[in-house]
Structures are given as structure tokens and as C-alpha cells.
Amino acid sequence: MSNNIRLLYVEDEADIIEIAECALEDEGFDLLFCSSGSEAVEKAAGFSPDIILLDVMMSGMDGPTTLGNLRKISGLESTPALFLTAKVQPQEVDALLALGAKKVIAKPFDVMTLADQIKDEL
Amino acid sequence: MRRYALNIPVSTAVIIGLLVSAVVFINVKHREEQELRQKFNHIAFNIAKDLEKEVNTQLYTLGSITTFFETAEFVDRYDFYALATPLYKRSSAFQAIEWIPIVSSAEQARYESFAQFDGFSDFRFFEKNAKGERIPAANRDVYYPTFYLEPYQGNEVALGYDLGSESARLAAINEALKSKSTTASSPVTLIQGDHSRPATLIFTPIFKKEKPNSPKRHITGFIVGAVQINHLLRNISPSKYSNASTLKNLNVTLFETNNRENRIYISSKNYPKLTAPSYRKSTKPTMRNIQEIQVANKTWEVLTSVSHYEYFFLPNLNPLYAAGISMLFFITLIIYLISLLKQKVHAENNLKEKTASLISSEKSLQATVENMADGLVTIDNKGTIQSFNNAAEGIFGYSQMQVIGKNVSLLMPELTRSKYDSYLKKYSETGKKKTIGIGLEVEGLRSNGALISIDLSASEITIDDQAILVCITRDITEQKKLERMKNEFISTVSHELRTPLTSIRGSLSIIINKSQDDFSDKTKRMLATAERNSKRLGQLINDILDLEKLDAGMLSFKEDVLHANAIAEAAMEASEAYAKTYHITLSIQCQPPDLMILGNEGRLLQVLANLLSNAIKFSPAASQVKIEVSHSDTMVRFTVFDQGEGVSETFRPYIFERFSQADGSDTRERGGTGLGLNISRAIVEKHKGKINFYRTPENETAFYFEIPIFSPK
Numbered sequence: 001m002s003n004n005i006r007l008l009y010v011e012d013e014a015d016i017i018e019i020a021e022c023a024l025e026d027e028g029f030d031l032l033f034c035s036s037g038s039e040a041v042e043k044a045a046g047f048s049p050d051i052i053l054l055d056v057m058m059s060g061m062d063g064p065t066t067l068g069n070l071r072k073i074s075g076l077e078s079t080p081a082l083f084l085t086a087k088v089q090p091q092e093v094d095a096l097l098a099l100g101a102k103k104v105i106a107k108p109f110d111v112m113t114l115a116d117q118i119k120d121e122l
Numbered sequence: 123m124r125r126y127a128l129n130i131p132v133s134t135a136v137i138i139g140l141l142v143s144a145v146v147f148i149n150v151k152h153r154e155e156q157e158l159r160q161k162f163n164h165i166a167f168n169i170a171k172d173l174e175k176e177v178n179t180q181l182y183t184l185g186s187i188t189t190f191f192e193t194a195e196f197v198d199r200y201d202f203y204a205l206a207t208p209l210y211k212r213s214s215a216f217q218a219i220e221w222i223p224i225v226s227s228a229e230q231a232r233y234e235s236f237a238q239f240d241g242f243s244d245f246r247f248f249e250k251n252a253k254g255e256r257i258p259a260a261n262r263d264v265y266y267p268t269f270y271l272e273p274y275q276g277n278e279v280a281l282g283y284d285l286g287s288e289s290a291r292l293a294a295i296n297e298a299l300k301s302k303s304t305t306a307s308s309p310v311t312l313i314q315g316d317h318s319r320p321a322t323l324i325f326t327p328i329f330k331k332e333k334p335n336s337p338k339r340h341i342t343g344f345i346v347g348a349v350q351i352n353h354l355l356r357n358i359s360p361s362k363y364s365n366a367s368t369l370k371n372l373n374v375t376l377f378e379t380n381n382r383e384n385r386i387y388i389s390s391k392n393y394p395k396l397t398a399p400s401y402r403k404s405t406k407p408t409m410r411n412i413q414e415i416q417v418a419n420k421t422w423e424v425l426t427s428v429s430h431y432e433y434f435f436l437p438n439l440n441p442l443y444a445a446g447i448s449m450l451f452f453i454t455l456i457i458y459l460i461s462l463l464k465q466k467v468h469a470e471n472n473l474k475e476k477t478a479s480l481i482s483s484e485k486s487l488q489a490t491v492e493n494m495a496d497g498l499v500t501i502d503n504k505g506t507i508q509s510f511n512n513a514a515e516g517i518f519g520y521s522q523m524q525v526i527g528k529n530v531s532l533l534m535p536e537l538t539r540s541k542y543d544s545y546l547k548k549y550s551e552t553g554k555k556k557t558i559g560i561g562l563e564v565e566g567l568r569s570n571g572a573l574i575s576i577d578l579s580a581s582e583i584t585i586d587d588q589a590i591l592v593c594i595t596r597d598i599t600e601q602k603k604l605e606r607m608k609n610e611f612i613s614t615v616s617h618e619l620r621t622p623l624t625s626i627r628g629s630l631s632i633i634i635n636k637s638q639d640d641f642s643d644k645t646k647r648m649l650a651t652a653e654r655n656s657k658r659l660g661q662l663i664n665d666i667l668d669l670e671k672l673d674a675g676m677l678s679f680k681e682d683v684l685h686a687n688a689i690a691e692a693a694m695e696a697s698e699a700y701a702k703t704y705h706i707t708l709s710i711q712c713q714p715p716d717l718m719i720l721g722n723e724g725r726l727l728q729v730l731a732n733l734l735s736n737a738i739k740f741s742p743a744a745s746q747v748k749i750e751v752s753h754s755d756t757m758v759r760f761t762v763f764d765q766g767e768g769v770s771e772t773f774r775p776y777i778f779e780r781f782s783q784a785d786g787s788d789t790r791e792r793g794g795t796g797l798g799l800n801i802s803r804a805i806v807e808k809h810k811g812k813i814n815f816y817r818t819p820e821n822e823t824a825f826y827f828e829i830p831i832f833s834p835k
Contacts, residue, residue: 013621019628022636057617086620089613089667090679108624108660111631 004030005122008049010040010066011084012058019111020084027115037061041069048075051122056085056096064099071100080121084109135459139452147445154440162409166426169374170413173424176354177417180216180347181304183209184326187219187345191328197221199240199270206272215353217312217321218277221270222285223343227263237269242281249287250313259284266295266344280313285346291323297419298325299341306418308378309388312348319352320388324418351376351388375425379414388422497595501530502588505542517576517597519569535567563598575602612670616663623663627656665797669780672804679722679808683832686719686758687712690751693730697738701747706738712751717758720832725805729813730760732798733825737764740823753831757811761826768823769815778803778813802827 007029011017017033024031032047034040038061044052052070056063063083070076083096086107093104102121105114187205191197197205206219225233230247237245247259247267256279259265266286271277285291294307304327309320324347329339355374376388410427491498497514501507507530510522518525518533525532531539566576577596582589630653634646641649694708701708719726730749737747745765752759769777780800799813806813811829818824 013625015625016621016628019625019632022632023628086617086624087613088616088664089671092613107620108627108656111628112635 004028006030006050008032008044008047009053010034011055012036023111023114037066040066044070045073049079052079052081054083056083056087082121132460135456143445143449146448150440150444159409163411166411167413169426170415170424174415180213181324184345184347188326188328202270203272215349217348217350219272220268220346222266222346223269225265225267230265245282247284248282249284277314283313294325298327304418306420319350322349373427377423379421379423499593501591505530517595533566535565535573538565574599616667619663623660630656668801679725681720681722684719684721684723685716686751687716689726690749690760693727694749696731697734701738704738705744706741707746710749717753718832719758719829721809729802729805732802733762737762740766756831757828758831759826759828761824763822763824766823768817
């Protein structure tokens, strides 16, 4: 077991996943990318992440629903969760924080600071 | 209509006034009359009594002469003179006092010669014929000659007249002989004196004993008093009985009456002619009084009256005064009534006009209310709907008839209803009004059960001590729907734009910062340009979102108590990297003390960042941009100084407007959305502050904004 931070990232946009991968590689993360909520729910227990990063608007299961489902998995009840979203209007941010998210990172995000922003919430 | 309204009551008042005046007149007159009548009766009674007394006094005085005759052996002419003179002198009523002996035919000559001896040489017993001529007395068994006579002067013609020759006199003589008492004759005309005046003769019998010491007596003659009845009446003066001026002209008429059917007129006072006045009761309202008096054996009636003329025109003005006063009262009343009626008519006309104008204004108000575009619902303090206009019918889908009188909760969904109920309960408990206010968005319930969004403005008014809630409602369901769609659209668009932008920016950033590859300088420049413009695109998206919120009036934010200096420092720090790319040095200068402000940190930083980025962009290379925090008594001012060219004269008026940039070429070169200052102004104004710029004497451009100092209480 490495000392890397185990990050579960749920994002249905492949381009964004690729950018995020570039941004977070060599920053001390073990990354698991899931392209849908259901995939995340399926793989999360086996991965047992230290932190969860979620997109909000996704086809199929959306971000908040996915988080709700992940919370039902034992061991993930209180895992820090962050949203990475283009939905940045104040009421939208407030709603996401109310779901128990630690932080809402706005898209477009700064590639250079993304890793630090995530680590801040650990 | 107006005329009649005035005329009927007034003419009624006039008639009533006249009637009442007449009644008052008649009543007072009647009372006055009663009083007068009483007075009059009293006078009449006294007149009769005095007459009776006077006549009987005469009778009594005559008695003194008869007594002398009865006792003396012989009474000569001189004796008679001595006896009678004081009597007739005392009473003006006596025309003459006479001695009438009873003389048989055998003694006639002796008596005649006896008188002749006394000096009356042509003395004869005589009588008068039908023509009134003096003729010797006819042959009779008994004569009743006038033998002694006083006063002689004026009565001489009567000497020797045989009283038995005339029926009225003879009747009185016979009655006296029969009754052996004094009698009075019916009215006669005296032989002497005024023929037009009636007189009565009073016969007082003279008794002689047939023999001395014999109790038996017989009548030997009479002492006769000729009483002028006029003279008796002449002495009656009403002023002696009353000072009532109305009773000065009394008529007193004497009748002799021994039975009711046979009255004989004797004499009267105040009737100029000796013609008997009508004894029958007049139909005219005269005052009459009849008293009976006894004169010897005769009964006289004393009829006292006041003539109709005098009675009717009594100079007593009391009734007239009374009637006048009552008339005056009614005239005043009528005048008052007329003025009252005029006022009333005036007031009625005024009222009509006012009512008409009220009705028309009411109608126009009604029409306005009915046809206004907004729904108008009024409810009382129990929540009962009192009015419901056309627009309200359209909004809620109920007709007026269906809702008026019902509770307003009918128009509310369950949630609003319970809120409303608690408000109403609180209101009725505390009486405290809670202004519901203007522009409140509430949910309503349509008759078909659909929920609708309503813009509600409610205010409480008081009419006749009754609190009424006036609610103006506007159906904003469609508007809300559109708004929601717009929000969703913007949210979606911004999301959809951001997602690819994230990829672009991320990629560029990774290439520039993380790539190990060597790029030509040209490629590096192109990559930098691409990255800068991708950032600009991101800013544009943010600005558009802000603008949308500004337009919706929803640029709301949480306010915290902030340190002004810390804000300025944070802003400088955030812009440091950007400044570096333009080779600009940033500096900060804070005037102590460190003041507190109330505001949203993010938004204030946004304003400062906007000012700083503008300053950096428009500064010449290697120049300085300075942030200064200063303050007045009430405001904290943040100023950003740069050494750029400043704002051109023509652009100044538009600098805070949307999409405004000094010129096209600059825009492209310097970047920016043209929305920054517009958004900044909106944010500053939200903080109750203002934003502006000026040129310093040192040729610097200074953009500043100031917001109120926060002072905790």
C-alpha cells in the first residue's frame, strides 16, 4: 500500500477526465476514474477512496444521487466529497454544500492548483 | 316640485296660523265678554236696586204728608205748601205733589167755592175730552179733583183736574181704595208739563176715623206724587257703578209688568224718541239684563242693555292684542319655516348634485376596479371576502357570486392557508397589523385545483372602524415559468460552455506548464494567446451570469463584517500574478485605523480585482499601480491609481455602461468583457456605496469606490 491519496473521480466527460488525469498525475494520488454514477457505486467499495470528487450533471445518475448512493456503502459514510462543476450559481453551490460536500470547485478549474485544492480538504 | 315643496307646508302654516289666531281671538274675546257680562249684570242689578230704592223713598216721603192729613183737623193750602215743598225740592223726580180729596157730587160746589175763596177764582172740577180740550167735569157720583198742588208754578193747569175722569188714574185710585194701600198708576201723560214724557202717579191714601175713638177708618183722599220717570232714570250714571269705559252708554228701559205677557213700556234712558224699543231678545249678541222692582202695587222691569254696535266694537283691544301676538308668532314661525324649507330644498339639491356626482364617481371607480388588469380582493378582519373584481375572477377561476362572503382561505393552497391562519390568529389576539407588503410572491389555488404564482400587494385600510385588507393580486405563473426557463437556459448554456472550456484551458495550461516538449517561440506565443483568451471566455461567462442576476434583481449575497485593509491586501495579492505578466509593480497604502465594513468579501474582491485588472491593463509597462484605503467620517474609500492615459473625454459618460470599452482596437489588445465596471457599480450600489473616477494632479488615473463604515452598536 502506497501512501498515495486514493481519489475516486466520477465524471462522464472523457476530455475532462483526461485533463484531470494530467493535472493530478505525479501529485501523489491513486486515481480511480468512473464515467458514471453507477460505475462509481459498483467500484467504490473495492477502491475504498480517501476522497471523492464528483461531477454534478451527468447522464444517468447525477452527482448528488451518486454521492447519496456512495454514502450507503460501508466505509464511505464520512469520506470527504468534493464537487467539480460548472454549476456555480450561488444557490447551486449552497445546495451542493448542503448535501455534505466539503467544497465545490468551479469549472473551468485551474489545472495548476487542482491537486492542492483537493488536498486542502483531506 | 321645488315650488310645491315650499308651498304646501307654508300655506298649511298660514292657514293654521290664521285659525289659531282666530281661535285665540275668539277665546280671549269670549273671556273678555264673560267678564264684561258679569260686570254688566252687576251694574244692571245695582241700577235696578237703586231705582227701586229711589222710588220707594219717594213713596215713603209722601207718607209723611198723609200722616199729617190724618191727624190734623184741617190742613189749609199753606200747610200743604210747607209740607210738600221740601219733598219735591229734595227729589227732582217729583213733577208735583198733590192732595186729591174724594168729593161726592153733593159736595162739588162747596169744594169749588172753597178753592175760589182761596184765590183761584175760575176753579172748577174739569176733565179733558178726546181732543185734549179742557171741559167741565161730567156729572159723576164721586170726583177726585186736584185740590192742593205744589209747586204751583208750572203745574197750575192741573189744578181742578178730576183724576177720576181718566182710566189709568181711576184704575190706580180704585186699586188703592180696594187694597187700602199705596198704588202706582200705569204710565200716564201729565196734564201739565212735557207731554212726551211718561209719568207715574203714586196714590197714597189718607185715612180718617169715621167717629172719634172709633177704630173704623175710611179713605178721604190721596196724596199723589207725580213722578217723572225720565227724571228717575236721569240720575242713573253707569260710572257710578263701574269705571268700565265699555259700559258708559247703557240703555235702561222700564216696563211695567203684572204678567209676563203684558208689558207696558214706561220709559227709557238713551233712546232719543219715545218709541218703545224692541223688547224681544235680539238675535244680535247684545248684552241684556232684566231686573224686577216693586213700585207700590206695580212690578216694573228694568231692562238694561248695551247696543250691538257698542258691544261689538268694544274699544277693548285685549283680544286683538292676543290675536295679533299669536299672528305675529305664526308669521315668525312661517318665516322660520320658509327659511328652513329653503335650506332644506337647497340641501336637497346639494345632496342630489352630490349624490349624482358621487354615483358617477362611484360608477367610474367601480368600472376602474372592475376592469383593472390586476385582481382586487378585499377581505374583512375575519378573512371574509367582500369584493372580487373581474381580473380576480380570471386569476382564480371563481365568479364573484361564488366567493363573496366566503373565507379567503378558499383561494390558498394548504401551506399558505396555515400561514395565513396563524397570521389572522395573531392579528385578532394582538390587534397588531402586520403589513403584508408589496410584491410578495405567494401561491394561490385556482378553482380547478391548479397552483398559481401570485404577486400579492396587500394593505390594510379602515372604513367605518372596520379593518379591511385590500389585496392586489397579479398572476405571475407565466412570468415565473419564463423566468425559470431563462434561468435553466442560462444555467445550461453556462454549463455547456464551461465544460468544453475546461478541457481547452486545462489542455493549454498543461501544455504550457507541464510539457517537457520544446516549442518554438512563435508556438509559445500562440499558446499563451490561446490560454489568455480561454480565460477571457471564462470571465465572460461569469460576467454574463452576473448580469443575468443583476437584471433579475437577484444579485444577493451574504454580508459579513470585514476589515477594509485585509480586503485591499487580499485583492492585491490576487492580482500580483496578473500584474507580473504586464511588468507592473503593485503597492498598497492603508490609512489607519483599520476600519470595519459590512459586505460580501467575494463581491468586494471582485470589484477591486476589476479595478486592478483595468489599471494594470491600461498602465504603461514597468509602471506602478497603487491601492489606497482611506476614509471620511462615514465611508471607507478604496482607490486604485494607475499611470495610464486615463479615460478619454468622450468615453467618460459611458464608462460604467455595459459592453463599453474605449475603442475596438484597445479591446482586442487589452482583453476584458466590457462588463466589469457595470457589474462593479451594481455591487458597490448594493453595498450602499458609490463608484467613480478622477484624474489626479500627478496625472494619475484614480478609480475609487466607497462604502459605509460599519460601527457595531
